[in-house]
Amino acid sequence: xxxxxxxxxxxxxxxxxxxxxxxxxxxxxxxxxxxxxxxxxxxxxxxxxxxxxxxxxxxxxxxxxxxxxxxxxxxxxxxxxxxxxxxxxxxxxxxxxxxxxxxxxxxxxxxxxxxxxxxxxxxxxxxxxxxxxxxxxxxxxxxxxxxxxxxxxxxxxxxxxxxxxxxxxxxxxxxxxxxxxxxxxxxxxxxxxxxxxxxxxxxxxxxxxxxxxxxxxxxxxxxxxxxxxxxxxxxxxxxxxxxxxxxxxxxxxxxxxxxxxxxxxxxxxxxxxxxxxxxxxxxxxxxxxxxxxxxxxxxxxxxxxxxxxxxxxxxxxxxxxxxxxxxxxxxxxxxxxxxxxxxxxxxxxxxxxxxxxxxxxxxxxxxxxxxxxxxxxxxxxxxxxxxxxxxxxxxxxxxxxxxxxxxxxxxxxxxxxxxxxxxxxxxxxxxxxxxxxxxxxxxxxxxxxxxxxxxxxxxxxxxxxxxxxxxxxxxxxxxxxxxxxxxxxxxxxx
Numbered sequence: 116x117x118x119x120x121x122x123x124x125x126x127x128x129x130x131x132x133x134x135x136x137x138x139x140x141x142x143x144x145x146x147x148x149x150x151x152x153x154x155x156x157x158x159x160x161x162x163x164x165x166x167x168x169x170x171x172x173x174x175x176x177x178x179x180x181x182x183x184x185x186x187x188x189x190x191x192x193x194x195x196x197x198x199x200x201x202x203x204x205x206x207x208x209x210x211x212x213x214x215x216x217x218x219x220x221x222x223x224x225x226x227x228x229x230x231x232x233x234x235x236x237x238x239x240x241x242x243x244x245x246x247x248x249x250x251x252x253x254x255x256x257x258x259x260x261x262x263x264x265x266x267x268x269x270x271x272x273x274x275x276x277x278x279x280x281x282x283x284x285x286x287x288x289x290x291x292x293x294x295x296x297x298x299x300x301x302x303x304x305x306x307x308x309x310x311x312x313x314x315x316x317x318x319x320x321x322x323x324x325x326x327x328x329x330x331x332x333x334x335x336x337x338x339x340x341x342x343x344x345x346x347x348x349x350x351x352x353x354x355x356x357x358x359x360x361x362x363x364x365x366x367x368x369x370x371x372x373x374x375x376x377x378x379x380x381x382x383x384x385x386x387x388x389x390x391x392x393x394x395x396x397x398x399x400x401x402x403x404x405x406x407x408x409x410x411x412x413x414x415x416x417x418x419x420x421x422x423x424x425x426x427x428x429x430x431x432x433x434x435x436x437x438x439x440x441x442x443x444x445x446x447x448x449x450x451x452x453x454x455x456x457x458x459x460x461x462x463x464x465x466x467x468x469x470x471x472x473x474x475x476x477x478x479x480x481x482x483x484x485x486x487x488x489x490x491x492x493x494x495x496x497x498x499x500x501x502x503x504x505x506x507x508x509x510x511x512x513x514x515x516x517x518x519x520x521x522x523x524x525x526x527x528x529x530x531x532x533x534x535x536x537x538x539x540x541x542x543x544x545x546x547x548x549x550x551x552x553x554x555x556x557x558x559x560x561x562x563x564x565x566x567x568x569x570x571x572x573x574x575x576x577x578x579x580x581x582x583x584x585x586x587x588x589x590x591x592x593x594x595x596x597x598x599x600x601x602x603x604x605x606x607x608x609x
């Protein structure tokens with residue numbers, strides 16, 4: 116076709132010929148114009164930017180718009196949109212649309228043509244990534260940052276592997292609003308409280324709506340408060356819900372479970388596994404570590420272990436990870452296993468780039484920004500545990516606040532939600548007076564009221580109100596659960 120030869124010739128001046136098949140693009144468009152149902156049979160999500168020839172991309176974009184309005188798409192209905200198109204004039208005007216339908220052979224191989232258009236678009240993105248990588252590597256100026264270039268290349272390659280290319284971050288309002296409505300529908304179907312990934316705790320789900328994609332959640336607390344236990348509980352609950360939903364035949368996009376990646380920089384993988392087994396078997400984790408269990412306990416432990424063999428919870432206990440290395444591993448885990456939630460224990464044990472090491476505040480800022488970027492890039496929630504400064508211990512009121520976040524205010528700025536774990540009984544236990552005194556009676560009465568009760572203080576939430584959530588905490592098996600009563604929140608916050 117002479118018109119296709121002219122279109123191809125317009126790009127032959129390139130120093131390196133990019134992968135393309137303009138004939139396949141024309142055949143595919145012609146097949147759609149002959150039978151609009153062809154587009155429903157295409158399993159891959161073709162976008163206008165996947166077409167090498169810009170004119171073909173604009174034709175495909177207009178086809179999608181008309182089909183979205185339930186209109187019949189033919190050369191006649193498309194003609195008004197291309198009468199003033201300069202590229203269309205170069206190939207003979209709107210009559211080119213009719214010529215696309217002249218050869219009906221495209222109907223037979225429409226799927227193959229669509230797949231080739233998509234694959235060639237990915238190859239062109241790969242060429243672009245390669246060129247950029249080479250150009251940057253040849254830069255020998257003082258500002259060169261090899262590790263940064265590797266991180267950027269890894270990120271670009273990940274996007275190509277996911278089929279996003281350079282257009283992955285550009286979304287129309289239609290796309291964005293459709294996703295928003297889907298989240299609302301998900302919350303409605305769950306009973307009006309859960310639009311994201313479940314935490315496994317109804318009290319937290321009710322207050323926050325679950326864990327939302329692209330969110331960075333900072334879970335902070337002083338040592339002994341149970342922040343690692345809560346993070347482990349949430350990770351386990353999300354992974355177990357994912358298994359149950361698959362067994363019930365619920366589509367992954369409509370479920371509230373997730374495969375989980377747990378980056379443990381403080382505890383080993385077997386220590387985390389021991390905590391989960393203790394929680395599920397009801398046996399004290401301390402007794403498990405020491406081996407002080409009965410045969411019956413061991414059988415219960417073995418039962419719990421068998422039930423959890425297929426749990427989609429992936430633990431990486433590599434110490435002293437850099438933020439760049441963590442992001443690389445997270446991308447790989449999502450590519451291979453489709454993880455939907457990341458937990459990092461804990462933020463201050465991560466390392467920044469060598470350039471930031473001379474200033475701890477700058478390094479923490481780089482790490483928190485990197486975690487937020489990771490959440491957006493993978494479009495999944497990231498829970499990062501964080502230590503609090505010792506300023507808490509100097510106050511009479513030990514309740515944590517945002518200013519207690521250790522080493523950098525950027526943690527608060529980058530986070531979508533900031534949670535504090537607070538257990539009043541932990542501090543009250545240290546104030547135990549002598550037995551038999553009036554003070555002991557008052558202390559004992561208070562301990563009975565607050566023993567085993569923990570609070571999750573939500574000090575920041577971009578998507579909703581702040582407040583407090585009361586939970587039950589069983590220290591022996593390191594398990595958080597909902598309180599028996601329904602009074603989850605505290606009116607002191609709004």
